[in-house]
Amino acid sequence: MTDTSITPTTQPGDWASDQEVRWCPGCGDYSILTAMRMLMPSLGTEPHNTVFVSGIGCAARFPYYMNSYGVHGIHGRAPAIATGLAMARPDLDVWVIGGDGDMLSIGGNHLIHALRRNVKIKVLLFNNQIYGLTKGQFSPTSEIGKVTKSSPMGSLDAPFNPLAVALGAEASFVARTHDMDRQHMMDTFRRAHEHDGAAFVEVFQNCNVFNDGAFEGVTKKQNRDANLIPLAHGEPIRFGADGEFGVIDESGCARVVHTADVSTDELLTHDETKHDPSTAFMLARLARGPFEPTPIGVFRAVRRSEYAMASTRQLAAAQQKQGAADIAQLLRSRGTWYV
Amino acid sequence: MTDTASRELPLQEIDEVIIRFAGDSGDGMQLTGDQFTSISAALGNDLSTLPEFPAEIRAPQGTLAGVSAFQVRISDFDITTPGDAPTVLVAMNPAALKAQLHNLAQGGALILNTDAFNDRNLEKAGYSSNPLDDGTLDDYRSYPVPMSQITRDAVAEHGVKPRDAERSKNFFALGLISWMYTRPVEPTLEFINTKFRGREQVINANTAAFKAGYNFGETAEIFEAHYEVKPAPLAPGEYTNVNGNTALAWGCVVAGQLARLPVFLGSYPITPASDILHEMSLKKNFGVRTFQAEDEIAAAASAVGAAFGGALAFTSTSGPGLALKGETLSLAVSLELPMVVLDIQRGGPSTGLPTKPEQADLMMAMYGRHSESPLPVVAPRSPADCFDIAIEASRIALKYRTPVIVLSDGYLANSSEPWLLPEVDELPDIGVDFATEFNGTNEDGDGIFLPYLRDPDTLARPWAIPGTPGLMHRVGGIEKEDGTGNISYEPENHQLMVDLRQAKIDGVDVPDVEVAGEADADLAVLGWGSTWGAIDAAAGRLRDDGHRVAHVHLRHLNPLPANLGDVLRRYRAVVCPEMNKGQLCDLVRAKYLIDVEHIGKIDGVPFTTGEVTAAVRKRLEELAGS
Numbered sequence: 001m002t003d004t005s006i007t008p009t010t011q012p013g014d015w016a017s018d019q020e021v022r023w024c025p026g027c028g029d030y031s032i033l034t035a036m037r038m039l040m041p042s043l044g045t046e047p048h049n050t051v052f053v054s055g056i057g058c059a060a061r062f063p064y065y066m067n068s069y070g071v072h073g074i075h076g077r078a079p080a081i082a083t084g085l086a087m088a089r090p091d092l093d094v095w096v097i098g099g100d101g102d103m104l105s106i107g108g109n110h111l112i113h114a115l116r117r118n119v120k121i122k123v124l125l126f127n128n129q130i131y132g133l134t135k136g137q138f139s140p141t142s143e144i145g146k147v148t149k150s151s152p153m154g155s156l157d158a159p160f161n162p163l164a165v166a167l168g169a170e171a172s173f174v175a176r177t178h179d180m181d182r183q184h185m186m187d188t189f190r191r192a193h194e195h196d197g198a199a200f201v202e203v204f205q206n207c208n209v210f211n212d213g214a215f216e217g218v219t220k221k222q223n224r225d226a227n228l229i230p231l232a233h234g235e236p237i238r239f240g241a242d243g244e245f246g247v248i249d250e251s252g253c254a255r256v257v258h259t260a261d262v263s264t265d266e267l268l269t270h271d272e273t274k275h276d277p278s279t280a281f282m283l284a285r286l287a288r289g290p291f292e293p294t295p296i297g298v299f300r301a302v303r304r305s306e307y308a309m310a311s312t313r314q315l316a317a318a319q320q321k322q323g324a325a326d327i328a329q330l331l332r333s334r335g336t337w338y339v
Numbered sequence: 340m341t342d343t344a345s346r347e348l349p350l351q352e353i354d355e356v357i358i359r360f361a362g363d364s365g366d367g368m369q370l371t372g373d374q375f376t377s378i379s380a381a382l383g384n385d386l387s388t389l390p391e392f393p394a395e396i397r398a399p400q401g402t403l404a405g406v407s408a409f410q411v412r413i414s415d416f417d418i419t420t421p422g423d424a425p426t427v428l429v430a431m432n433p434a435a436l437k438a439q440l441h442n443l444a445q446g447g448a449l450i451l452n453t454d455a456f457n458d459r460n461l462e463k464a465g466y467s468s469n470p471l472d473d474g475t476l477d478d479y480r481s482y483p484v485p486m487s488q489i490t491r492d493a494v495a496e497h498g499v500k501p502r503d504a505e506r507s508k509n510f511f512a513l514g515l516i517s518w519m520y521t522r523p524v525e526p527t528l529e530f531i532n533t534k535f536r537g538r539e540q541v542i543n544a545n546t547a548a549f550k551a552g553y554n555f556g557e558t559a560e561i562f563e564a565h566y567e568v569k570p571a572p573l574a575p576g577e578y579t580n581v582n583g584n585t586a587l588a589w590g591c592v593v594a595g596q597l598a599r600l601p602v603f604l605g606s607y608p609i610t611p612a613s614d615i616l617h618e619m620s621l622k623k624n625f626g627v628r629t630f631q632a633e634d635e636i637a638a639a640a641s642a643v644g645a646a647f648g649g650a651l652a653f654t655s656t657s658g659p660g661l662a663l664k665g666e667t668l669s670l671a672v673s674l675e676l677p678m679v680v681l682d683i684q685r686g687g688p689s690t691g692l693p694t695k696p697e698q699a700d701l702m703m704a705m706y707g708r709h710s711e712s713p714l715p716v717v718a719p720r721s722p723a724d725c726f727d728i729a730i731e732a733s734r735i736a737l738k739y740r741t742p743v744i745v746l747s748d749g750y751l752a753n754s755s756e757p758w759l760l761p762e763v764d765e766l767p768d769i770g771v772d773f774a775t776e777f778n779g780t781n782e783d784g785d786g787i788f789l790p791y792l793r794d795p796d797t798l799a800r801p802w803a804i805p806g807t808p809g810l811m812h813r814v815g816g817i818e819k820e821d822g823t824g825n826i827s828y829e830p831e832n833h834q835l836m837v838d839l840r841q842a843k844i845d846g847v848d849v850p851d852v853e854v855a856g857e858a859d860a861d862l863a864v865l866g867w868g869s870t871w872g873a874i875d876a877a878a879g880r881l882r883d884d885g886h887r888v889a890h891v892h893l894r895h896l897n898p899l900p901a902n903l904g905d906v907l908r909r910y911r912a913v914v915c916p917e918m919n920k921g922q923l924c925d926l927v928r929a930k931y932l933i934d935v936e937h938i939g940k941i942d943g944v945p946f947t948t949g950e951v952t953a954a955v956r957k958r959l960e961e962l963a964g965s
Contacts, residue, residue, distance in 0.1 A: 017813070019813075019825060019826075046808070047811050048805065048806060048807060048808045048809065048810070048811055049805065049806055050805075051647075051805050053644070056816075063813050063815070064813050064815070064826065067811055068811050069647075069805040069811050069812065069813070070811075070812075070813035070814070070815075071643075071644070071647055071674070071813070071814055071815065072813065072814070072815025072816060072817065073640070073643070073670060073815070073816065074640075074666055074667065074670050074816055077636060077637070077640040077667065080632065080633075080636065080637035080640035080641050080644070081640045081641065081643050081644035081647075082644055083630070083632075083637070083641050083644065084603065084605055084630065084640065084641030084642055084643065084644030084645040084646075084648070084652070085644035085645060085647055085648045085805075086644075087603065087628055087630060087641070087645065088601065088603050088628065088644070088645035088648040088649065088650040088652075089648035089649070089804075089805060089806070091806065092648070092805050092806065109633055109634060109637070110633065110636075110637050110640070113632075113633035113637070311628055314623055315623045315624070315626055315627075315628070317623075318622075318623035318624040319623075319624045321624070322623075322624035323624060324624065325596060325624060325625040325626065327593050327596055327763045327766070328763050330589060330592065330593070330622070330625075331579065331589065331760050331761075331763075332577075332579065332760070334579055334580065334581070334585070335377070335579065335580075336577050336578060336579045336760065337380055337381045337383070337577070337578050337579075338575075338576070338577055338578070339383055339570070339573045339574070339575050339576060339578060
């Protein structure tokens, strides 16, 4: 997976801006930031060709901490800002950073449309299942019944499953990782970067102030064997300390089984390139929440026409057909007469 | 032609005619009007057009809601409006007659498709008796013509199904009007051949219908004369006929060339602005990227992103869309990035009157964002001026790194006028330089880039685009420290930045306003945007009557021209016709403490020359009596 042909021209430190990082001590955002800074030198890109775009929220402060170009936009609109940027400048590496409120609540519309268009932006959704910057209201990924300042008797809202939303929006690249595993984050972000199209990565991210331990059931070291299902392309889906568990397709639903109870060829073989998203969707919905076996890794990576490049091809085709830009001709295109 | 062909009707020369074609949405009235306009333009008449269509795409046939109309005024003198009242009304059915008759000038000519005046259509139009014979039309000159029947007969030999035959009747009407106003037939025959290329039957049917209409005028003994409108003394040169939306779209495309920047348009379809998106989408050979966004907010946000990337970015919309873009424009104000917003104003509030003009977004353009969020506002005064205003808005946006709002409206958008084409090499160079070098040093003496270090003259910040080595920087909506652009919550810094953002916009180089008419007139008519034509014509009429009237018209609304206060103070009275409840009046009163008097009209129909004339005359009489 790691491309060893790239000789890094930068060091992780070159990607750190001079700005003091101001997340709460212990926030999961720190480990994501570190993973990103450590990954960047090996991607073969330069800080000046990289742009981080964000909306509003704790996660959205991310661009300030990367020594690249950056836009800290307005709430929810980062995918739309990034779409305009990626269309105008297909040469750039454009990353979009946001939280669950930013991307799935106020900006849900922009997220799904950016994904369906398949514009070359890399969307990292830091999911902490809570509103942090506004100090602790339930978010669109909070579980039903969540007691918060704005839901003292428990939230009535059924949550979004971010991966299911992305798959439903025809995203060509869908993955999940978590803030307790730097290497897994780096591997996943690298795959997103390599993808020629819109990439969507959900990052389980701990908010230690307002929703501490939300993902512990799956991300804590001692729970990982039992509850994290690492997806590997072309491999049967198994997990557990000794691979004692597996996932089968039971009439269109993913179900966890003891591998001892089934034959190996009954296990689902992971195929991230499958164009039909049904299996990926089934896997995305395997866990009801971060307290039972949950797949991580790349769910889907399929090839589809990239939007900005398709737009560039139209410009070239138009030039071929209509000729190069000619103002005098434009002004006469509807017919003229002389007085 | 029959033996009556030798009948010689007198040819009368007239200085102008205002024709309104009215029919069902599906009757092709816009096409008919457009073609009549084209022929007249080629003949050298001055002209002005005003299309009027229903908001519904296909309202039920034969109903008042489905009436579509096109007014064209042609003249042998210089005109600035499509005319107050048509002198000729072509009504293709009872609904068209009912909806439009009140517009027709007293004694005007009515050309009626009598075949459509059956019981069913009369009932749909809400007529309890037939207006053709109940005296309704006594004050007009009526010319009843069985258009449907003659058209059916004329196209019969071309094998057109009877059901389709009638679809050619708009060409019959065009033929008849072409005869009445002695327009040549060849351009229309060519037009039919081009427009319907590859559809032989349609070409034959429309050609036959057009000729039938022309011959009917010549042979049917119902017309007393036919008419001629001689060419107008327009400035010599090459002309084209444009409407405001086309001119605006071309202006945006050309602005990109003049700035040597790729053009980006983020837009969400909305009446009456959609044609800008359509037109610019056709200009991809100019490197124009158009993006049909998922909503108005994304349209504006994508433009912000493209501007950050170094494009000349536009977003086009109408009032409801501008409201949605407010927060994003506030971001653009804070990021200090160049972009241009095209607001084609329509009637409101809410959905309001989507196809009708209004000038009631001025306050929203000025102040419709949270907090102190100043930005320049400009407004075109005529369809052709839309081209220049797009370039001017782009120039300001680029020079000062600011979003600029252009306030056009549904009237300018769709009406057209002859446009003397500019010399391409005389168009302004509006290019600006991107930052490529460090512009400061840190405490160690190393070069650094300060994204908010301003140009001392313009107060514009440097525009460093991604891809430029060494100039990596972050911009955001949080208050920025002067110079570095780093996040800052310092009280003094916020005061400074608010003041700087305001000073930058206040300092935009806006030309002095020019006064049309006598400098020492008694009264000035102040206007902005699309009222220019009506005010100009009204002021002309009043001057002809011996009144001393000046016309002061604003293309720049923020900042206002530096001389405006001094200019307006010269007059005993200043009146301001606006299609709103007095928004420019309020701005000017607040800024200059000048008692500008509002002349309002918000009925979805542009001011007529007569309305402005009457209102101003009344005020002049009061002045004379005081």
